[in-house]
Amino acid sequence: MTKQLISSLHKYRHNIYSQNGEDGVIEEVMKRLEINSGWFCEFGAWDGKHLSNTFHLAEQGWKGVYIEGDIDRFKDLQTNSEKYKDRLHLIREYVTPSGASSLDNLLSITTIPKDFELLSIDIDSDDYNVWAGLEYYSPLVVIIEIIGSIPPDIEKISTLSSPHSSFKSTVSLGKEKGYQLIGMIGNLFFVRDDMVEKLNLPNTELMDSSSLFDPSWLEASVSKTILSSLKSKFSKMLKV
Known part of the structure; x- marks a missing residue:
């Protein structure tokens, strides 16, 4: 495995x-890119605030597109976004x-520019293929979820039967x-680039x-596996 450096951006x-x-x-x-305001897109947006990578930008005056498919979460998103409704486009869709329902098609109904500033993809499943399918829009920064429990030298692309993709495959896509x-x-x-x-x-x-690649995600996965195994063994002992 390659020696780990960890990004110098971690300290921020x-x-x-x-x-x-x-x-x-x-x-x-954004500071290094000399960008003080712009456009973002985030999905699944949940209620807008929960574990959001972009709501703080909305508070700072950015424009944005939030996409959320769950009806109850979307209602909460509408409530939390009310204060900024003149700058935010809300779309209820998966x-x-x-x-x-591709990202290209959904964004086309908004006024977001082709070269918008930030795209955050976190749908806990087919993130890789959604980004792969984005053709018209070219955001400056992309944040995308992977499965950190897969070692960095393993190829894995999400499928219907096995969602989530690996570090290596997603880096190659990038x-x-x-x-x-x-x-x-x-x-x-x-x-x-x-x-x-x-x-x-x-x-x-x-x-x-x-x-x-941040090895702490692998370590966390191993720890969870060990803990689960110990709980299972302890449970069996109690039943004896």
């Missing part, structure tokens, strides 16, 4: 609404890799689409994407 992690420090990293990335991995902050952070230089990141981080 902090949460306002995000789960793994994404809020702080987004703030630093995003699919292709067809009428390269195909013209994006550079800049860190694994819970989710993977990508920046479009033409913007990478402005981030002034160490060459060591840019030369070998696999070195940015």
Whole structure:
């Protein structure tokens, strides 16, 4: 396995609404890109605030698109977004890799520009294929969920019977689409190739994407497996 470096952006992690420090990293990335405001898109948006990578941007005056398919969560999203309704487009839909509910089609009914600033993909399933299916829009920064419990040298692309994709496969997709991995902050952070230089990141981080895999996600997975095994054995002992 490749020696782990961990992204230099890790030190900027902090949460306002995000789960793994994404809020702080987004703030630093946008600062380096000299972007003070713009457009974002996030899905599944939940209620807008819960583990959101973008709600803090909405509070700061950004425009955005929130997409959420669950009707109850969408109602909560409407409530939480009421204060910013003049700047936010809310869409109740489950995003699919292709067809009428593809991200390209859903975004086309909004005024979001082609080169918008931030896309956050977190639907706990077919994230990889949804990004793969995005053709018209070209966001500057993409944050996408993977399964961190899969080692960084393993290829895995989500299917109907086996959702979620691996680090290696998602990084390869990013390269195909013209994006550079800049860190694994819970989710993977990508920046479009033409913007990478402005981030002034160490060459060591840019030369070998696999070195940015965060092994703590593997360790957490192993710990959960061991704990589950111990609980199972203890339960069987009590039944004897």
